[in-house]
Amino acid sequence: MQSQLFTIILLGLGLLLFDQYLFSGFAAAFKKRGFINKKWFKQGYTVFSIILITGTIVSIYMNIPVGVRAVFLMLFFVLMIVKVTFLPFVLADDIRRLIVKLTNKSALTEPKKDTIPRSEFLMKAGLITGAVPLAGIGYGIMAGAYDYRVRYQNLYLPNLPKSFDGIKIGQISDIHSGSFYNKNAVKGGIDILLGQKPDVIFFTGDLVNKKTDEVYGYQDIFSKVKAPLGVFSTLGNHDYGDYYHDWSSPAAKKKNLDDLIVTHKNMGWDLLLNENRRLKVNGEEIGILGCENWGELTRFPKYGKMEPTIKGTEDLPVKLLLSHDPSHWRAQILPHYPQVDVMFSGHTHGMQFGVRAEHFQWSPVEYVYKEWAGLYHEGNQQLYVNVGYGFLGFPGRVGILPEITIFTLRSAHDPLLQKV
16 A cells, blocks of 8 residues: 555656656747746646646546546546657757757857747747647547447357347447537438347437437437337436436426436337346347446446346346446446346446557546446456447547447357457
């Protein structure tokens, strides 16, 4: 514990010194500006650095509200990209000035009239280069929000009845209707999903941001989401009205949730509220389970109840669970419900920022959620985390693009796991 505390303090001091070093470059770029030499400006810069560094370290090592944690991590890593891009220019200028000093070429430090000093030129070039990642984020806000990507995933289940071998499941999650601003683009994503011709479709929560009326303008689009074996859905943390604080009464809040439940029904989605269904193909059955939102990190009530969710499925050879928050898997499913074969989640959004390639993925959200995107195995159980169809917070995505997942069920052992 003491060793970890020492490491954290050392890390914090190192990051603060790094920021102070970069301030010298920033000051050189704007040395003709009066504000740069003001005491209040440097103090403000230092205070901001301390708050951001402290908030980031606390976000990684302590349990604080997820929204606050997301803000600190996102801001820290975005600015860190800019700083790392700017750093070579500051180093280059320091090396240049050291060489000048060692060779006594003082004349090199004297700019000619009407020319920009070398230090100022380098620092301004560095700031312009450092702004390129910010431009990329701006592009992501414009283009990434609706750049739907299909991800294909085989799910190997040794106990899967042969009649289900080859069955395709489509999953979308985290629609967040209240964030949309391009209805045609939203429709385009649904067309992509339906074009995959899944046999069954799962929606794993967060249809809205705060209130049910957000989805009304898109209900005609989502009503088209159909599949031969049905569409099954569950609720996410945003669906209960807990994020809206101006309800006129508890009854108004309850009506909002009742309206959302009706909306699922009107769209033809089978909303599972701590309950299950039997999916039958050629006389053989598997279980589709839907648990209400249960998040280990959330400050809101845990609505999910696994006992009624799993009740009556004891005879089924395979059980597929829809549960919005992936932290539910490690906190409850793994230790207490080994009979659940696969859990399907969303919630994380991949923080809508990061890198996701075939063999590598990274996002600041990994410092909040151990399982945050893609497929995970633990013993005989599996979890898949979909990074979401919509967006929340900032209106776009950078690197972590909106996802439509297509699973193919396989009645076999995973050949990759057998090789390990």
